[in-house]
Amino acid sequence: MDARSPAASPRQGHVLHRFANPGQFLRLSGKVLPWLYWPGIILTVIALVWGLFFAPNDWQQGDTVKIMYVHVPAAWLASAGYFSLAVCSFISLVWRHPLADLAAVEIGPVGAGFTAVCLATGSLWGKPTWGAWWVWDARLTSVFVLLLLYLGHIALVRAFDDPTRGYRAGAILALVGVINLPIIKFSVDWWNTLHQPASIGLTGAPTIASSMLWPLLFSAIGFTLLFAAITITRTRAAVMERRIRSLLMAQASSATEQEAVS
Incomplete structure (x- = not known):
C-alpha cells in the first residue's frame, strides 16, 4: 500500500490539473454549453406555461401558489450555487487552481441574482399569505444572510489591488459562510416559523399533488441547467479576458525591450 501511494498521488494531481487547465476547459465547455442552454430554456418555458396556465390552484392559497414555479427553483439554486462557490473556494485554497478562482468569482453574481429572485418572489407570495411583504422569519432571515454573503464575496474579491489576495479572502469568506446553508435548510424544523416545511424530501413521499x-420539477431542472450555462459562459469569458490581458502585457513587454535595445 505504501509503495503505491507516491505514484497514486501525482497521478490524481495530474488528472485534477488536466481538467482545470484553461484550454481544456474552453474546449469542453464549448461543447457542453448548447446542451445546457437549449434544454434549460425549453424545460423552463414548458414548466412555466404548464404551471401558470394548466396546473390547478391550491385549495387554500388559490392562484397565489403558482409563484412557487419560480420561487422554489430560485431558492434551491440560491443554496446550491453557494455550495458550488464554497467547493471552488476550497479547491482554490488547497490546490491553488486559477480556474477555481475564476469560477468562484463568476458564480457569485449569478447566485446573488437567483437569491434576490427568491427573496422577491417570496415577498410576493408572503403578502397575500401572511398579510405582510416581509417578516423576520427564520427561513427568510437566513436567506437574506445568504444574499449578504454573496454580496460580501463579490465585493471582497475585487477589494484588493492584487487579485490573488482578493481570491484568498473571498475563498475564506465563502467557506465560513457555508454554516448558513444547514440553517436555511433546517430553520423550519429548528424554530417555530411562519414558513411552511418542505413539500419534497429525500426520505418521504412528496406532500404536493x-x-x-x-x-415544479421541470422548472427546477430548467433553472438548474440555465444556472450552470450562465456560470460557465461567464467563466469562459473571464478565462479569455485573462488570456487577452496576458497577451497584451507580453506584447507591451516585448516592445519595451526592443526600444531599450535600439
Whole structure:
C-alpha cells in the first residue's frame, strides 16, 4: 500500500490539473454549453406555461401558489450555487487552481441574482399569505444572510489591488459562510416559523399533488441547467479576458525591450 501511494498521488494531481487547465476547459465547455442552454430554456418555458396556465390552484392559497414555479427553483439554486462557490473556494485554497478562482468569482453574481429572485418572489407570495411583504422569519432571515454573503464575496474579491489576495479572502469568506446553508435548510424544523416545511424530501413521499409536482420539477431542472450555462459562459469569458490581458502585457513587454535595445 505504501509503495503505491507516491505514484497514486501525482497521478490524481495530474488528472485534477488536466481538467482545470484553461484550454481544456474552453474546449469542453464549448461543447457542453448548447446542451445546457437549449434544454434549460425549453424545460423552463414548458414548466412555466404548464404551471401558470394548466396546473390547478391550491385549495387554500388559490392562484397565489403558482409563484412557487419560480420561487422554489430560485431558492434551491440560491443554496446550491453557494455550495458550488464554497467547493471552488476550497479547491482554490488547497490546490491553488486559477480556474477555481475564476469560477468562484463568476458564480457569485449569478447566485446573488437567483437569491434576490427568491427573496422577491417570496415577498410576493408572503403578502397575500401572511398579510405582510416581509417578516423576520427564520427561513427568510437566513436567506437574506445568504444574499449578504454573496454580496460580501463579490465585493471582497475585487477589494484588493492584487487579485490573488482578493481570491484568498473571498475563498475564506465563502467557506465560513457555508454554516448558513444547514440553517436555511433546517430553520423550519429548528424554530417555530411562519414558513411552511418542505413539500419534497429525500426520505418521504412528496406532500404536493402530482399535477403540481411535475411542472415544479421541470422548472427546477430548467433553472438548474440555465444556472450552470450562465456560470460557465461567464467563466469562459473571464478565462479569455485573462488570456487577452496576458497577451497584451507580453506584447507591451516585448516592445519595451526592443526600444531599450535600439
